[in-house]
């Protein structure tokens with residue numbers, strides 16, 4: 395029997411275990427923000443790994459401000475094979491976004507219906523974590539021997555930037571490149587696709603400053619709201635078309651996200667939401683923007699372009715004044731061309747699916763950036779069960795067939811990478 399067949403059959407036999415582990419994880423509502431029940435989820439995963447023979451350690455991000463007695467940030471890592479190379483690290487985030495409205499099933503029950511497993515965090519990405527755990531067991535059950543080593547981690551706060559999760563573990567040297575050759579993050583990117591990176595993120599706030607006056611004589615003041623509206627309109631008519639004209643070479647999906655983009659996240663000013671209102675010209679208004687920049691653009695140019703637009707608008711009218719504040723920056727990352735990790739997964743997908751894999755890049759961002767930039771581990775991809783479009787949606791679910799097949803692909807990739815062998 396071929397290796398693909400053996401691993402596929404073992405993955406099929408693990409179907410119930412895959413569902414059961416996913417369901418147990420989904421039933422712990424690790425909602426972030428604020429970051430609830432991380433300890434319970436980390437302990438569940440830790441127990442599972444210990445049962446399978448891993449050396450398990452827990453890593454609370456003790457010096458991070460978001461690590462509080464009420465919401466402790468607990469990460470877990472299991473190690474198998476004591477750092478013998480080749481070493482593969484499989485990482486999944488433990489957190490899920492809030493359930494939100496519009497569900498037709500209980501979001502944290504883990505209900506199976508029509509061979510689909512429903513619940514917040516099924517696709518993004520507790521099924522992926524279950525697939526990582528079981529992929530290793532599938533390889534062992536198929537009679538293969540561990541030739542290298544495996545690390546499996548469950549980490550916190552990916553949905554809010556990952557600073558107390560993967561970033562912290564990399565900064566502390568707990569995840570590091572001398573002991574890890576390859577990283578697979580089983581995020582839901584469709585199980586026949588390999589995700590090789592993401593665009594950059596630049597969040598910034600622009601504050602428009604005006605001059606207060608009596609609302610019955612607005613001509614005596616300067617409305618910060620008008621100034622901000624002017625800026626938003628110029629962004630829409632001048633900057634947006636320019637951004638739309640820029641296309642990255644990275645295979646970002648969907649197509650619309652292959653361009654540079656800019657979203658206005660929020661806008662506020664004057665006496666918004668406060669009762670009762672007083673008759674005043676607004677002297678302050680602010681907006682938060684989410685600029686997604688391309689590898690080819692780079693952060694410095696993306697920021698300079700905003701500064702330049704602000705400077706131009708101010709130069710045209712002496713009463714106009716803006717200040718710019720950086721809120722968050724993540725640089726784009728891309729797995730190197732010719733990465734052996736991509737090649738191994740590519741062969742594994744072709745083996746299991748009988749068709750070539752497609753390479754994609756994420757429209758958003760995920761923990762890849764921390765592994766690459768802070769951990770120095772360049773051979774990193776996202777590959778896992780679940781479809782991208784269902785992440786963060788009501789009635790989020792993962793097809794059980796996808797879960798089984800992605801597990802087989804991951805097991806086969808571990809063999810292709812030399813972690814398991816005859």
Ligand SMILES: [Zn+2]
Nearest residue numbers: 487518519581
């Ligand atoms: Zn995710």
